Amino acid sequence: MMKDNKLIVQAASLREQVTDIIRQMILSGELKSGDKISERQISTDLKVSTTPVKEAFRVLQSEGLIVTIQRKGTFVAENLDLTAVQFTYLRSAIDGVAAYFAAKNATEAQIAAMQRYLDEAQKIIAGHGEIERLSEVNERFHQLIRDAAGFVMVQNLGKNLQIIDSAIRRRVNIQDYKGILRRQAEHQEILDCIAKRDPEGAEKAIIKNIREGIKFIDFNSKINL
Numbered sequence: 001m002m003k004d005n006k007l008i009v010q011a012a013s014l015r016e017q018v019t020d021i022i023r024q025m026i027l028s029g030e031l032k033s034g035d036k037i038s039e040r041q042i043s044t045d046l047k048v049s050t051t052p053v054k055e056a057f058r059v060l061q062s063e064g065l066i067v068t069i070q071r072k073g074t075f076v077a078e079n080l081d082l083t084a085v086q087f088t089y090l091r092s093a094i095d096g097v098a099a100y101f102a103a104k105n106a107t108e109a110q111i112a113a114m115q116r117y118l119d120e121a122q123k124i125i126a127g128h129g130e131i132e133r134l135s136e137v138n139e140r141f142h143q144l145i146r147d148a149a150g151f152v153m154v155q156n157l158g159k160n161l162q163i164i165d166s167a168i169r170r171r172v173n174i175q176d177y178k179g180i181l182r183r184q185a186e187h188q189e190i191l192d193c194i195a196k197r198d199p200e201g202a203e204k205a206i207i208k209n210i211r212e213g214i215k216f217i218d219f220n221s222k223i224n225l
Helices: 014-027 039-046 050-062 080-105 108-126 131-149 152-175 177-195 199-216
Strands: 066-069 073-076
Touching (some): 014 039, 080 152, 108 131, 152 199, 177 199
């Protein structure tokens, strides 16, 4: 039985919505490594045809989250931990380039906006606010760094990675809640390097920040994303 938050709306394409629902089920631990998943069952649960489900399966296969074995069916990938690590290292490389060029190209207005995001995050942390809201603010901080880089390819690559990256980041914030203050300090270090026009320092700081978080991912436990 699907939960109430797994409902189809009209804003995005059916393929996008179905893909996101299955992806969230995998990354939250609702579907675990090795679980068999059925196009027909998902289409029945979501009350859609099998066409968007088939399309969603192709997207999720390209992300390494599911695998299809001939004459056996489709399964959640066995190596989700490795997939998450590889994805995180890819994202750290992209954001490392973004931070490097942001330190060269960011306007003072963009730097001030980044600081406002960090100040908002600090207030959320101090008030023991919702993880969801904190994750959203942190996403905006990282996106502004990509925008400030002035590098269209970095912006596009970051956008392509955003959905799965957001799910991983929320899992990190939930499973390593005690590390939130450390990550907040790391974000401030990144911004300080950008503000000081230190490209190498900004690149190094953001790569460290992103790669450290993946150490706390555990796909064997179920969480609410």
